[in-house]
Amino acid sequence: MTIDKFIKLKEGLELQKYVRNLDFDKKNCCSFYGSPKKHPHEKNRVILVADPFSEHTFYYQFNIQDILYIEEQPSITNMDGESVSMVRLWVKKKCIGLQCLPFAVGDISKLD
8 A cells, every 4th residue: 555545544534623613712711631532421521531540530521512622732641651632621611510539438547
């Protein structure tokens, strides 16, 4: 396969970037940083994992219609060479989002 055919094939398979209004007012929104994931059940929502390589991470969940702009950020890589893409989402103020912080259930240690 020639390089020209390979590039055309690759371009055809790549996801297209979804870009919304570039002239948004940062006073009317807040930014959130993390690794974006598809919501497993709802197509109109996105999950943003704050620190994907941490053992104690959390995630945000937003409606896609509430996202005004997406800034691509540098990817991060762990010690095993796994790489994850990162973004900054600009979300409209006063919209409802969800923050999920998982934890292990157990007894609290006594402070003696």
